[in-house]
Amino acid sequence: MQQITLAFEDIFQGISNWRIWLLLSWQDIKLRYRRSQLGPFWITISMAITIYTMGFLYGHLFKQDLTHYFPFLASGMLIWAMISTIINESTACFIEGEGYLKQIKTPFSIYIMRVISRNFIIFLHNVVVLVPILIYFHVPVGWHIFMLFFGLCIIMLNGFIYGLLFAMLGARFRDIAVIIQNLIQVAFFLTPVMWMPQTLPERLDWILKINPFAQFIEIAREPLLGQSVSWYTINFNLAFAVIGVIIVFFIFKQFRRRIVYWL
Amino acid sequence: MAFIKLDDVSVEFPIYEVSSRSIKKQLMRLTTGGALSKESKVVSVKALNHITLNIQRGDRVGLVGHNGAGKSTLLRVLANIYEPTAGRITINGKVSALLDVMLGMDAESTGYENIVMRGLIHGLKRKEILQKQQEIADFTDLGDYLAMPVRTYSSGMRLRLAFSIATSVLSEIIVLDEVVGAGDASFMKKAEDRLNSMLNNAEIVVLASHSNQVISEVCNKVLWLNAGEVAYYGSVSEGIEHYMHHKISTAAF
Numbered sequence: 001m002q003q004i005t006l007a008f009e010d011i012f013q014g015i016s017n018w019r020i021w022l023l024l025s026w027q028d029i030k031l032r033y034r035r036s037q038l039g040p041f042w043i044t045i046s047m048a049i050t051i052y053t054m055g056f057l058y059g060h061l062f063k064q065d066l067t068h069y070f071p072f073l074a075s076g077m078l079i080w081a082m083i084s085t086i087i088n089e090s091t092a093c094f095i096e097g098e099g100y101l102k103q104i105k106t107p108f109s110i111y112i113m114r115v116i117s118r119n120f121i122i123f124l125h126n127v128v129v130l131v132p133i134l135i136y137f138h139v140p141v142g143w144h145i146f147m148l149f150f151g152l153c154i155i156m157l158n159g160f161i162y163g164l165l166f167a168m169l170g171a172r173f174r175d176i177a178v179i180i181q182n183l184i185q186v187a188f189f190l191t192p193v194m195w196m197p198q199t200l201p202e203r204l205d206w207i208l209k210i211n212p213f214a215q216f217i218e219i220a221r222e223p224l225l226g227q228s229v230s231w232y233t234i235n236f237n238l239a240f241a242v243i244g245v246i247i248v249f250f251i252f253k254q255f256r257r258r259i260v261y262w263l
Numbered sequence: 264m265a266f267i268k269l270d271d272v273s274v275e276f277p278i279y280e281v282s283s284r285s286i287k288k289q290l291m292r293l294t295t296g297g298a299l300s301k302e303s304k305v306v307s308v309k310a311l312n313h314i315t316l317n318i319q320r321g322d323r324v325g326l327v328g329h330n331g332a333g334k335s336t337l338l339r340v341l342a343n344i345y346e347p348t349a350g351r352i353t354i355n356g357k358v359s360a361l362l363d364v365m366l367g368m369d370a371e372s373t374g375y376e377n378i379v380m381r382g383l384i385h386g387l388k389r390k391e392i393l394q395k396q397q398e399i400a401d402f403t404d405l406g407d408y409l410a411m412p413v414r415t416y417s418s419g420m421r422l423r424l425a426f427s428i429a430t431s432v433l434s435e436i437i438v439l440d441e442v443v444g445a446g447d448a449s450f451m452k453k454a455e456d457r458l459n460s461m462l463n464n465a466e467i468v469v470l471a472s473h474s475n476q477v478i479s480e481v482c483n484k485v486l487w488l489n490a491g492e493v494a495y496y497g498s499v500s501e502g503i504e505h506y507m508h509h510k511i512s513t514a515a516f
Contacts, residue, residue: 020383027380031371034412103362104384105343257346261276 007253014109021110025118043125051077051129058194067137069196074133075224076193079217082123083155084184089115090163091170091177098263108259112163116156130224140226148223154237155216161244164252171262172255187213212240265356265435265466267318267341272350274311274336274491310336312491313350318467325482325499326471327506333491334440334471338362341438341469356435356466359385363440374409374416374424375400385432395431402427402457404450419450426454430461437465441472475503 014021033039054077055070062069093111100106134141169176191213192200200208208214215236222229310333318324326334339345340352342360368377378399382392400409403423405416413421462468462481472478478485478499485502487495495505 017383019389023380023383027369027372027376031369034371099368100384102339102344104360105358106384260345262279 003253003256007249007256010107010256011109011252014107014113017107017110018113020106021113021117024110024114025121028114028118029121040125043122044128047078047081047126048129051133054194055133062195062199064196071130071133071137071139071225072196072221073194074130075221076217078123078126078130079155079220080188080191080193080213081126082119083159083213083216084188085122086115086119086159086163087166087184088177088181089119090159090166091180093163093167094171094259094263101260101263108167108256109160109164112160112167115163116159119159120152120156134224141224142226144223144226144228146223147229148220151220151223151229151237154219154241157241158216158237158244161241161248165244165248168251168255168259171259187211190214191217193217212236215240264320266320266353267316267355267436267467267469268351268353269314269316269340270351270353272311272314272316272340272347272352273309274333274340274345275348276308276310278306278308310491311340311347314491314493316486316493316496318469320466322484323462323468323482324470324484324486325478325502326469326486326488327473327475327478327502328488328494332488334488335362336491337488338438338440338469338471341436354436358436358438359429359432359434361429361437361439368413368421368425370414371412373412374403374405377413377424378409378428381428382432387432399427399431402453423450430457433461433464435465436467436469437462438469439471475507478503 029040029043033042036042038045051074055066055073058064058073059066059069090112093115094101094108097106097111097114101108101111133139166176166180170180190207190211192208197208197214209232215233218233219229219237222233314337326337328334336345338360339362340347341354342358342362343354344360346352369380372380375396378396379392382395383389387395403409403420405420405423408416408420409424413424416424468481470478470481482499484497485495485499485506486493487502487506489509494509495502
């Protein structure tokens with residue numbers, strides 16, 4: 001009973017202490033670019049270089065119609081970059097916070113929120129890359145764009161839930177970080193980011209249906225491209241979050257007190 | 264009213280480096296059906312062994328003991344960082360801990376940024392921090408250096424900053440490890456005065472030190488830890504006497 005209360009308190013206090021995690025994550029970004037002339041603007045530039053070259057190269061390689069392919073690739077890449085980095089970085093977030101964790105009692109969830117907010121700030125920098133593409137290719141951005149807000153919220157929610165799980169695993173088993181990195185690499189090829197779902201033979205459609213990454217990306221990409229999100233995708237994302245909350249909260253309740261001992 | 268109550272508290276550290284904390288071993292254990300489990304059991308160190316303790320308001324407890332006797336672990340338990348692996352601990356009151364002052368300072372951030380960061384983590388509001396910032400900055404005597412990254416500081420300067428930040432938050436319960444001489448002689452005097460006023464304002468102080476002089480000046484009780492167990496808990500003079508006697512008799516071998 002008491003462990004449940006403590007676990008619940010940790011999550012509640014961690015999220016409500018937004019000043020701490022926001023400052024930590026903003027500081028992380030500032031430090032990365034501290035001595036460079038352009039500062040965090042480099043995030044935008046490097047993403048722009050990646051997306052523009054990939055767009056032209058793969059557009060021609062796969063003989064795709066650039067009007068559709070380019071916006072598709074660009075928005076997919078932005079969301080993929082955010083999701084994959086959140087997962088990869090969450091495996092190291094308690095180790096990163098060791099200096100604080102062994103010094104002052106702080107909620108563990110602060111460190112997850114730090115990773116989430118850091119990557120969300122980076123995402124906001126990256127979205128700028130998309131604007132000229134959407135304008136140039138006349139993508140009909142309509143009221144669906146409001147769905148983007150909802151989609152991003154669900155991605156953050158799932159990021160927090162599963163980030164907490166990976167953070168615990170990463171602190172306990174030091175191989176997890178590398179294993180996850182490799183799995184993410186594989187997942188990239190199985191997820192329609194570089195290739196469009198229409199190119200997949202119909203009998204293989206189930207890959208998209210059960211691939212959580214495909215569904216995460218879908219819920220934020222469709223609104224960016226002026227399309228509506230299917231009910232299947234919305235339900236999948238919500239179900240994934242609900243199942244995650246139940247499983248991860250149970251694990252967190254069980255092992256929260258051990259985390260400092262693992263560092 | 265502040266109090267701390269430890270009831271049969273034990274702390275056991277799993278040491279993963281010895282048996283390797285890799286997932287490979289865990290998987291192997293699954294496939295071999297437990298035959299290996301005895302060998303691959305995690306090695307653990309018992310840092311605190313069944314400690315029962317009552318610390319009341321007004322107590323100034325001096326913690327003595329050999330290296331590795333469990334002093335730092337006990338301080339971390341009192342600061343709520345390590346939750347005991349067995350037993351119960353009840354802490355009533357806000358605890359602030361000065362353990363390793365250098366830990367939790369970000370070398371790439373400036374002095375000012377570190378002040379704000381630490382303040383937030385200690386649970387202060389932004390307004391309170393801004394009020395305190397000037398006071399902390401004045402106390403460090405670091406002047407314009409505070410606008411530079413901490414990595415450019417000398418070790419004495421870092422210590423000054425860390426000490427000033429750590430002693431700026433007032434709490435009912437203060438837990439501190441091995442009060443270090445911060446910086447040069449002139450700063451030492453200032454630091455001592457600040458520490459004393461902070462300790463005087465606290466309801467409970469627990470202080471670990473190897474210096475009998477510091478203990479007898481600050482404390483009114485001594486807790487002697489030996490191999491993770493309470494060897495003595497009581498008056499200062501008697502405690503130090505027992506401890507010194509033990510030290511001499513073991514050193515004879």
